Amino acid sequence: MTLSSLAADLRAEAARANERRALVLTGDADATRAAAVDAIEAAGLPIPDCTAVSAAEDWPFEHVGPRKSRELLGRTQQAVVLDGHDECSPNAIGRTVGAVDGGGLYILLAPDLDSWAERHDAFDETLAVPPFGVDDVTGQFRRRLVATLREHPGIAICDVDENYDGPEENAVEIQDDGLTDPWPARPREPPEPPEGASFPDDIYRACETADQADAVRELEALGNTAAESAPAVIVEADRGRGKSSAAGLAAGALAREGRDVLVTAPDRRGTYELFARARERLEAADALAGAGENRIAADSGGCVRFARPPEAADLPDDPDAVVVDEAAALPVSLLERFLDGPPVAFCTTVHGYEGAGRSFDVRFRSSLADSEREVIDIRLDEPIRYAAGDPVESWAFRALLLDARPPVDQLVADATPETVEYEELTPERLLADEHLLREAFGLLVLAHYRTEPDDLVRLLDAPNLTCRALLHEGRVVSIALLAREGGLCEATRERVYRGERVRGNMLPDVFTSQLRDQDGGEPVGYRVMRIATHHAVRSGGLGSRLLGEVEAEFRASEGRDADLRGEQVAHAGRQGAGERVDYLGVGYGATPELLDFWAGNGYRTVHLSTTKNDASGEHSALMVRPLTDTGADLAGRHATWFRERATGVITGPLAGVDPDVVRRALRAVDDEAVPAEAGLSERDWRVVVDAANGMGSYHAAPAAFTELALRELILGEADLDAEAERLLVEKVLQNREWEAVADDLDHVSTRMTMRAFGDACEPLVEAYGTAAAKAHRGYWE
Numbered sequence: 001m002t003l004s005s006l007a008a009d010l011r012a013e014a015a016r017a018n019e020r021r022a023l024v025l026t027g028d029a030d031a032t033r034a035a036a037v038d039a040i041e042a043a044g045l046p047i048p049d050c051t052a053v054s055a056a057e058d059w060p061f062e063h064v065g066p067r068k069s070r071e072l073l074g075r076t077q078q079a080v081v082l083d084g085h086d087e088c089s090p091n092a093i094g095r096t097v098g099a100v101d102g103g104g105l106y107i108l109l110a111p112d113l114d115s116w117a118e119r120h121d122a123f124d125e126t127l128a129v130p131p132f133g134v135d136d137v138t139g140q141f142r143r144r145l146v147a148t149l150r151e152h153p154g155i156a157i158c159d160v161d162e163n164y165d166g167p168e169e170n171a172v173e174i175q176d177d178g179l180t181d182p183w184p185a186r187p188r189e190p191p192e193p194p195e196g197a198s199f200p201d202d203i204y205r206a207c208e209t210a211d212q213a214d215a216v217r218e219l220e221a222l223g224n225t226a227a228e229s230a231p232a233v234i235v236e237a238d239r240g241r242g243k244s245s246a247a248g249l250a251a252g253a254l255a256r257e258g259r260d261v262l263v264t265a266p267d268r269r270g271t272y273e274l275f276a277r278a279r280e281r282l283e284a285a286d287a288l289a290g291a292g293e294n295r296i297a298a299d300s301g302g303c304v305r306f307a308r309p310p311e312a313a314d315l316p317d318d319p320d321a322v323v324v325d326e327a328a329a330l331p332v333s334l335l336e337r338f339l340d341g342p343p344v345a346f347c348t349t350v351h352g353y354e355g356a357g358r359s360f361d362v363r364f365r366s367s368l369a370d371s372e373r374e375v376i377d378i379r380l381d382e383p384i385r386y387a388a389g390d391p392v393e394s395w396a397f398r399a400l401l402l403d404a405r406p407p408v409d410q411l412v413a414d415a416t417p418e419t420v421e422y423e424e425l426t427p428e429r430l431l432a433d434e435h436l437l438r439e440a441f442g443l444l445v446l447a448h449y450r451t452e453p454d455d456l457v458r459l460l461d462a463p464n465l466t467c468r469a470l471l472h473e474g475r476v477v478s479i480a481l482l483a484r485e486g487g488l489c490e491a492t493r494e495r496v497y498r499g500e501r502v503r504g505n506m507l508p509d510v511f512t513s514q515l516r517d518q519d520g521g522e523p524v525g526y527r528v529m530r531i532a533t534h535h536a537v538r539s540g541g542l543g544s545r546l547l548g549e550v551e552a553e554f555r556a557s558e559g560r561d562a563d564l565r566g567e568q569v570a571h572a573g574r575q576g577a578g579e580r581v582d583y584l585g586v587g588y589g590a591t592p593e594l595l596d597f598w599a600g601n602g603y604r605t606v607h608l609s610t611t612k613n614d615a616s617g618e619h620s621a622l623m624v625r626p627l628t629d630t631g632a633d634l635a636g637r638h639a640t641w642f643r644e645r646a647t648g649v650i651t652g653p654l655a656g657v658d659p660d661v662v663r664r665a666l667r668a669v670d671d672e673a674v675p676a677e678a679g680l681s682e683r684d685w686r687v688v689v690d691a692a693n694g695m696g697s698y699h700a701a702p703a704a705f706t707e708l709a710l711r712e713l714i715l716g717e718a719d720l721d722a723e724a725e726r727l728l729v730e731k732v733l734q735n736r737e738w739e740a741v742a743d744d745l746d747h748v749s750t751r752m753t754m755r756a757f758g759d760a761c762e763p764l765v766e767a768y769g770t771a772a773a774k775a776h777r778g779y780w781e
């Protein structure tokens, strides 16, 4: 069999079953590239519908660079060539494989499969974070990838000779023909418009599958603005089931009725299909009044418009309905904000390339249940691009662990801090036990809305990462992914101080370049990149136990020789085994609950970022738990600097932040960062004492109140209740107007707020007042 006939057979079989087939061409880079073009021609695939993702540029069809694979998301092509010679990232595989249509070919180019794992490519370079070099990156992911390619049906593997000069010669050795002799696909019946539907028939006739028509029928609820409790429609599907299109058809129908539909998604490009469907429906009804980049308008006055997630959550211009596409890739705190608005649809990919529907389910369902919303669930199963059971999709799920999930609830329900074992999950251990790997990765996916296939390589191959877990009867119930940071040599520290970025060293980078600490990159820290406890056993102390175990393990390094540091660590093997660790740290999107968790485990605030995370709208909190004297020095000076800049940044860039975030971040600042004396003058104290007695005003000595508020929010010696603390944050630190504070605290009048402010001053005088201050109290008695 020649490459030509194999390509033609694969294509014919794919077309018959409306499935895809994969063709892996291995060997010399140029030879495999030439063979890929020949295979596409021999298969008779139309050139305009083919794309190569490759660092090489000489292709007879569309070509995108290896870092631009995102451009294929949501698109449909007849063939996609992923050129793995220069780099091969799981994200690129995930994004490209879903773009191939039924009847098409997915072509993967790779070096010799037996030695692929040992080679280093450009993607490996991104994993080699200082002080590690690319040689420290292992090839475990590729080893596993090769095994899955060899095991799965529907995947042809051919070795291409270095002197390849045409598909008809014997220049290709077929290792596996990948043919499965499938049943022909059953023809798809066009769906009928359902009875009693309120959207016009043409909307339903435009649906591709019965599942999609059912989804659109349920999405009619978005027009239900009169309902007592506005509905929340959840649309879940794997990729390519037409959920974005369903939302687009519904949005088009609503706009035609004159409704204002606000659409949001983590990435504007991902809403291309949604807008395309809405626009087609308006055009078909001759109702399109205009189309701009982020807005299409109907002649009824309705529209479909896009806003980025944090802005959309403010519900600009009061939309009549909201569609959140790829909702699983957004943080829950942001999704919750849509529950205060009009009818809303959340569309999520169940087994996606970024964010997973399962995690959305686990994390967001309880918020939905607590809301007043009527919840309508829709699931689309029938694939549109290709038939159900497509072997290439099955392979991609397995190879990238897209369907990895934590253990089922029943197996871990009895886990407590007493029943679990603390363990290091080494890549070798995870690879030897596919169950464990799936459970561990499944739990990590839950930990963070942005976990993506590339994280699998990081887990298996990155020299700076290490994984610890608690296991209950062999099942992972709590997991932490730790990144080794710092220990940078002087030259690197100097470069960072001068503004150069240093990869994979988040805390040292912020300490040095943003916070101007020339020595901030010297101590060695382990940053908790991700931590997650199985949802069935949260709040049972497991997360804290895991952090406690990590601390005990790394604290044991205290007595170690401090000479084994810096660049030398790279030679000490993965994660620099044996070096002394100065601190544990963490940086995360700050919410009141998470701040409590970290503070409760002894982590102390050293920074609150002044800019918001693009996707979540949250500010990052950076916290540190020192383990050695060097770590304590670092933590101590940063805590002091944070206290010193706190008033300036809280009145400025953090003025709009949730006061509970500010309160808890400040309470987690080390008490040592606060000077022994409050430093108020006698007159300042008189103003404060008078304020406590309802006289004078905050404006008589704002700096004195600011100093006292900050002191109390860190030390808590006056033991104010939560409401009084919020008042101090909003009025004194964030400098909001009395009306705004009264409104936010649900006070009936500003007078009530001012009185509450006076009441809060009394315990401050008691806790921190000088003798003279206390004496002045006598004046009012």
Ligand SMILES: CC(=O)SCCNC(=O)CCNC(=O)[C@H](O)C(C)(C)COP(=O)(O)OP(=O)(O)OC[C@H]1O[C@@H](n2cnc3c(N)ncnc32)[C@H](O)[C@@H]1OP(=O)(O)O
Residues within 6 Å of the ligand: 446, 447, 448, 478, 528, 529, 530, 531, 532, 533, 534, 537, 538, 539, 540, 541, 542, 543, 544, 545, 586, 587, 588, 589, 593, 594, 596, 597, 600
């Ligand atoms: C770097 C990062 O990864 S930050 C992101 C952390 N991970 C996540 O948010 C993933 C989802 N959440 C989880 O997996 C868990 O809630 C964790 C890891 C945050 C905490 O693990 P648990 O095993 O529940 O911790 P543990 O039982 O020791 O402590 C729970 C305490 O943390 C706090 N807490 C933190 N997050 C939450 C939350 N979402 N809801 C309620 N309490 C929370 C509370 O103070 C809670 O105490 P309580 O139950 O008495 O109210």
Ligand SMILES: Nc1ncnc2c1ncn2[C@@H]1O[C@H](COP(=O)(O)OP(=O)(O)OP(=O)(O)O)[C@@H](O)[C@H]1O
Residues within 6 Å of the ligand: 073, 074, 075, 076, 098, 206, 207, 208, 212, 237, 238, 239, 240, 241, 242, 243, 244, 245, 246, 273, 274, 349, 384, 385
């Ligand atoms: N009703 C429809 N009319 C025309 N094309 C459709 C329709 N529904 C789906 N498609 C096509 O099928 C493909 C998948 O649809 P869509 O993007 O809506 O699905 P999805 O579930 O959001 O998938 P993904 O997560 O891959 O973007 C797209 O190429 C789209 O053009």
